[in-house]
Amino acid sequence: MTLYEGMFLLDNTVVREDWKKAKGLVTEALAKHGGTVRTARRWDERRLAYKIRGRQRATYLLTHFDIPGDHLPALRRELDLSERVLRHLILRVLEVPPAELELHAAENAEGFTVPAPPPDDVPEQEPVEEAREAPAAPPEEGETAPGEERPRGRREARASAEVVS
Numbered sequence: 001m002t003l004y005e006g007m008f009l010l011d012n013t014v015v016r017e018d019w020k021k022a023k024g025l026v027t028e029a030l031a032k033h034g035g036t037v038r039t040a041r042r043w044d045e046r047r048l049a050y051k052i053r054g055r056q057r058a059t060y061l062l063t064h065f066d067i068p069g070d071h072l073p074a075l076r077r078e079l080d081l082s083e084r085v086l087r088h089l090i091l092r093v094l095e096v097p098p099a100e101l102e103l104h105a106a107e108n109a110e111g112f113t114v115p116a117p118p119p120d121d122v123p124e125q126e127p128v129e130e131a132r133e134a135p136a137a138p139p140e141e142g143e144t145a146p147g148e149e150r151p152r153g154r155r156e157a158r159a160s161a162e163v164v165s
Helices: 012-017 019-032 069-081 098-108 154-164
Strands: 002-011 036-052 055-067 085-092
Touching (some): 002 012, 002 019, 002 036, 002 069, 012 019, 012 055, 019 036, 019 055, 019 069, 036 098, 055 069, 055 085, 069 085
Antiparallel strands (some): 002 055, 002 085, 036 055
C-alpha cells in the first residue's frame, strides 16, 4: 500500500448539516476502495477564487491515507462524479507529518466543536456610476470637433495617397 495526502473541497451545504456526515463522504469512499485513513481533519473553510458548481465557499478536508495504487483511478472517478466533493487533489507522500497526527487526534477528542462556517458571501453590488458631463453640442456645418480631422473629399484623399506612395 502507498501513502497519500488528499485535499478535498466539500460542499458547504453538507458541512452545515453535519460535519461528521460531510467527513464521512470522503472517508467512506476511501474505505470502499480499499484505503485506510490515518488522519482526516477540517483544514479550513474559505471563499473560493471562482465559483465551482455555483458555490462561492467550500470547506477543505485534509487526509492522509494508505491505498493500493491500482485502486486510485476508481477512487478518483467516484470523487469526480460526487456532487458533494467539489474538487480533490491527491499526492503521494513519504510520511504523515507529526503535527497532522496531533491535529487529527484533537479533532476526534471528546468535546471538540467544529467552528461554524461564516454565512455565504452576499453578491457584490454594481458600482454606482458618477454623473457624466452633458455631451458637447455637435459642430456646425463645415467645422470640425476638437480632436477630429476634417473629412476629405475624393480628390483630396487620392492626392494624399499619391503623395504617400
